[in-house]
Amino acid sequence: MQRPSGPKGTCETVGVGWIGAGSFSRAKLIPALQKISGVRFVGLANATGISAQRAARNFGFGYCCTDANELLDDPAINAVFIGTRHHLHASLVIGALNRGKHVFVEKPLCVNEAELNQIAEAYARSGRILTVGFNRRYSPFAADCTDLFKGRIGPLSMLYRVNAGRLPSGHWVHHPTQGHGRVIGEICHFVDLMGFLSSSLPVEVQAWPVDHLDANPEDNIHVHIRFADGSRGEVLYLSSASASVSKERIEVFGQGRTAICEDFRTCHFYRGNQHRRERSFFHKKGHREELRAFVAAVKHGVESPVRFESLYASTLATFRIRESLQCGRALPVHVCGPF
Ligand SMILES: NC(=O)c1ccc[n+]([C@@H]2O[C@H](COP(=O)([O-])OP(=O)(O)OC[C@H]3O[C@@H](n4cnc5c(N)ncnc54)[C@H](OP(=O)(O)O)[C@@H]3O)[C@@H](O)[C@H]2O)c1
Known part of the structure; x- marks a missing residue:
């Protein structure tokens, strides 16, 4: 497993891995992210190959797959966006933080308290940026x-x-x-x-x-x-x-x-x-605006746009x-x- 290293650091380009390009991601989030400069659409994972292929082609991702781990292991990706249904959020957030990726996850952050506490620990260990789609x-x-x-x-x-x-x-x-x-x-x-x-x-x-x-x-x-x-x-x-x-x-x-x-x-x-x-x-x-804030935080290597305590409390x-x-x-x- 690739461990997160050192401070957040700055970067000129955000390499995006998108997990779960369903109706909301396709209608709202990915088109909004396309309007932000300095973002590279590296890879996209969906549950089924056909929908992954279609979404990757339509939005200009470099490749597509049906196993999210491929994206989590890709060093060209430094920010993971999670747009799946709710039950998958916690495991994907933790997997991404543990591999040193910054994370934007659609709401809700997770579906129960045990998951919330596991995320809190992974976040504290990772030193990475984590934000939730509380737009x-x-x-x-x-x-x-x-x-x-x-x-x-x-x-x-x-x-x-x-x-x-x-x-x-x-x-x-x-x-x-x-x-x-x-x-x-x-x-x-x-x-x-x-x-x-x-x-x-x-x-x-x-x-x-x-x-x-x-x-x-x-x-x-x-x-x-x-x-x-x-x-x-x-x-x-x-x-x-x-x-x-x-x-x-x-x-x-x-x-x-x-x-x-x-x-x-x-x-x-x-x-x-x-x-x-x-x-x-x-x-x-x-x-x-929420996507802009997340991308800017990743590029400039600053703190998460929203304090984790606040995401946790909500x-x-x-x-x-x-x-x-x-x-x-x-x-x-x-x-x-x-x-
Ligand atoms: N902030 C807001 O205003 C707002 C509004 C609406 C929804 N949302 C949130 O957006 C999220 C998604 O909602 P939605 O309506 O877009 O759901 P959806 O249409 O069901 O999309 C889910 C997507 O996840 C993919 N997926 C499922 N399992 C996967 C896996 N193991 N690995 C990778 N991809 C996988 C599916 O792939 P396939 O296409 O291959 O099945 C599908 O594309 C939810 O968290 C929801 O609450 C937010």
């Missing part, structure tokens, strides 16, 4: 909201309503050994964004199903999150809303200031009696949310690890 913290809304609340003294109150709709029961995200459910797969985004906006870590969560008799109770839930600085967040993750209503609406309040974001397209910022509105034709959810909080749904109690989120 919303890179959105223009998140940046403007942070500006609006700069210098605040008191805590924030945050409301995050998601018009999630139903997923068919057979969808892989519901699958107990592939997706591990919508809390782990999707709620992690909202926990992470609220942690970013409050510059604080979650310390306690509680969650309730809207309807105990629902066949897919994770389709329709309320979550309360308390953050270390006293800020509080509510997530309403709903399949009971009208399809005509926006997909995501975020409201943030504190010290006479308010930020409102509708679908990452229309944002309002209020400070006293001043009001600023930002509108865009596209949903600006931060995907391009992930652990989603595990606790899931447990709270089942036990009906508020649960603490203790962040302790080798970082």
